[in-house]
Amino acid sequence: MRTVFFGGANTLDNFIAGPGDDIGWIRHGKEAMALLGKMWASLDTIVMGRKTYEATRRLLKEGEAPPDGALSGITSYVLSRTLSTVPAGTNLVREDGVEFVRRLKGERGKDIFVMGGGELARSLFEASLIDRLHVNIHPLLLGSGVPLFHPMTRPIPLELEDCRPFKNGCIYASYRVLPSA
Numbered sequence: 001m002r003t004v005f006f007g008g009a010n011t012l013d014n015f016i017a018g019p020g021d022d023i024g025w026i027r028h029g030k031e032a033m034a035l036l037g038k039m040w041a042s043l044d045t046i047v048m049g050r051k052t053y054e055a056t057r058r059l060l061k062e063g064e065a066p067p068d069g070a071l072s073g074i075t076s077y078v079l080s081r082t083l084s085t086v087p088a089g090t091n092l093v094r095e096d097g098v099e100f101v102r103r104l105k106g107e108r109g110k111d112i113f114v115m116g117g118g119e120l121a122r123s124l125f126e127a128s129l130i131d132r133l134h135v136n137i138h139p140l141l142l143g144s145g146v147p148l149f150h151p152m153t154r155p156i157p158l159e160l161e162d163c164r165p166f167k168n169g170c171i172y173a174s175y176r177v178l179p180s181a
């Protein structure tokens with residue numbers, strides 16, 4: 001069974017973006033990039049919610065490029081019940097995201113990265129489909145914005161696997177999601 005990762009850069013007060021999708025506060029430090037590079041090498045599939053997809057498209061238009069070679073050999077899926085088309089190179093999934101990820105997980109392949117956002121992740125956590133959580137916690141209280149974790153219908157037990165402070169003030173932590181009691 002393939003491993004499903006979820007994670008990203010968040011503020012200490014649980015935001016992955018500020019109002020207006022602002023991610024200008026994210027520190028792209030060398031240490032985070034090195035860990036990210038390792039994770040990319042283990043994947044062949046990215047799954048994202050429609051809002052993350054739209055935010056990523058805006059960034060690409062503004063000239064923000066993904067890390068070199070990051071997307072080669074990777075299949076991307078956008079989950080949406082409202083979009084009717086996406087440009088070539090991305091796959092639009094209009095079915096329920098939980099059933100889709102459950103099926104993907106059972107197929108042969110490398111690992112799967114749920115790139116965001118928190119809204120999609122909530123349904124996947126509740127369905128026990130996420131195996132690993134990686135967070136790059138930024139030293140910032142943003143006060144408002146887009147949450148990483150939403151209220152859930154049950155607690156999700158985690159086991160700490162790695163934790164390290166970065167020189168730029170961020171804290172990286174990775175967790176294994178434990179089976180619920």
Ligand SMILES: NC(=O)c1ccc[n+]([C@@H]2O[C@H](COP(=O)([O-])OP(=O)(O)OC[C@H]3O[C@@H](n4cnc5c(N)ncnc54)[C@H](OP(=O)(O)O)[C@@H]3O)[C@@H](O)[C@H]2O)c1
Pocket residue numbers: 007008009010015016017021022023026048049050051052053055056079080081082083095096097098115116117118119120121123146147
């Ligand atoms: N800091 C970081 O590392 C990071 C990483 C990723 C994203 N972000 C930011 O996060 C924001 C977007 O995150 P978000 O949590 O607001 O939204 P999101 O999860 O990216 O997208 C939500 C949308 O995805 C679709 N969706 C969600 N769950 C689904 C399911 N179970 N089945 C089918 N479709 C489903 C729906 O699209 P429809 O409404 O079309 O049906 C829903 O409105 C952006 O601002 C982005 O920049 C930050």
